[in-house]
Amino acid sequence: MKKIILFFIVGLTIFINLSGNLSFSKLSFCEEELTTFVDSNSNRTAGSEGEKQTANYLEEKLKELSISPLLENYQQSFEYNKTSSQNVIGYVDNNAENYVVIGAHYDNVYKLDVSSGTNDNASGVVTSLNLASTLKNSNLNFNIIFAYFGAEEIGLAGSNYFLDNLKSDILDNIILYINLDSIGAGDYLYYYHYDAPTQYGNYIDNFANDYMITKLGTKRLYSNRNTLGINYNHIGLNSDNASFIKRGINSLNFFAGNLDVARLGFHETENNDTIMHNTDSLETNTEVFGERFYINMANVNNFVTDLLLSNDFADAMKVREINPILLTDWFLKVIAIIFVALLALGTVIFFKLKKSKI
Numbered sequence: 001m002k003k004i005i006l007f008f009i010v011g012l013t014i015f016i017n018l019s020g021n022l023s024f025s026k027l028s029f030c031e032e033e034l035t036t037f038v039d040s041n042s043n044r045t046a047g048s049e050g051e052k053q054t055a056n057y058l059e060e061k062l063k064e065l066s067i068s069p070l071l072e073n074y075q076q077s078f079e080y081n082k083t084s085s086q087n088v089i090g091y092v093d094n095n096a097e098n099y100v101v102i103g104a105h106y107d108n109v110y111k112l113d114v115s116s117g118t119n120d121n122a123s124g125v126v127t128s129l130n131l132a133s134t135l136k137n138s139n140l141n142f143n144i145i146f147a148y149f150g151a152e153e154i155g156l157a158g159s160n161y162f163l164d165n166l167k168s169d170i171l172d173n174i175i176l177y178i179n180l181d182s183i184g185a186g187d188y189l190y191y192y193h194y195d196a197p198t199q200y201g202n203y204i205d206n207f208a209n210d211y212m213i214t215k216l217g218t219k220r221l222y223s224n225r226n227t228l229g230i231n232y233n234h235i236g237l238n239s240d241n242a243s244f245i246k247r248g249i250n251s252l253n254f255f256a257g258n259l260d261v262a263r264l265g266f267h268e269t270e271n272n273d274t275i276m277h278n279t280d281s282l283e284t285n286t287e288v289f290g291e292r293f294y295i296n297m298a299n300v301n302n303f304v305t306d307l308l309l310s311n312d313f314a315d316a317m318k319v320r321e322i323n324p325i326l327l328t329d330w331f332l333k334v335i336a337i338i339f340v341a342l343l344a345l346g347t348v349i350f351f352k353l354k355k356s357k358i
């Protein structure tokens, strides 16, 4: 009889564990959490009352998870172009030297009845909260900072403020920043680390082979925005990861889209249904993407979890090879001006020579 009871208990334990793991790949990954998040504050525009209330909501979530604040308080207030906003920062202290930062901006672009920032960026925030609940007791050989940035949409203000005011013993020891921004709406998932080859990028590329996530290739790097003809804000750099790259910090950015059918490719499907800021509601995303939205979130969640839990991860991330100067606006502007000037000079000389020959 004892054996039967023992057998039953062991069987039940295995079943519970298995169903726990299965929940990661469940089609309805975090559907309830996403709906709650979007419904509680659909207008989270930088500086708005809704953004502030969402910060309070995130603070409560971190408290529920028993995750401590990194700074004195969970919320870090700041001003940007006369807009008051705040970051919400949680901290998992593993008594380690190195840090991984997982970030998602929680402000949005709001339009009454048509856009509640469901993809951009409730999808990233909710996935990040799930990662926080998974990784808080993981005892890894690095500490983890969970950052929820405010005022991203008006110029990456939250992430820049956070980095500008971070103590150097943390700043210098961030081995990877992971950015989750708009990871639901798309036929495919993409990741981007850096344009040039790096040791940490190679490690991620090898790791990604087993996942349904595509590396953002050089052909698809550029968006429509450009500075004097040079596209600085390419697709992989349109979010808070740019603030980290500008400071030479290794980063990994995730986003969903379909770059095969769309020139910009942020949130388009094979049918060319565009999910941009003016149609980013829960209803539209559900109608266009259905379960795909949640599968994308689950895939990012699984990829990040497995990556951070892999044995040699921290060692592979330690070397910084990013040259921050190459990604600063002023540097590219100077290069562009020199280029245009040389081109003009060349044209003048060409016509003068041509004229003198005649």
Ligand SMILES: [Zn+2]
Residues within 6 Å of the ligand: 105, 120, 121, 152, 181, 182, 239
């Ligand atoms: Zn975004």
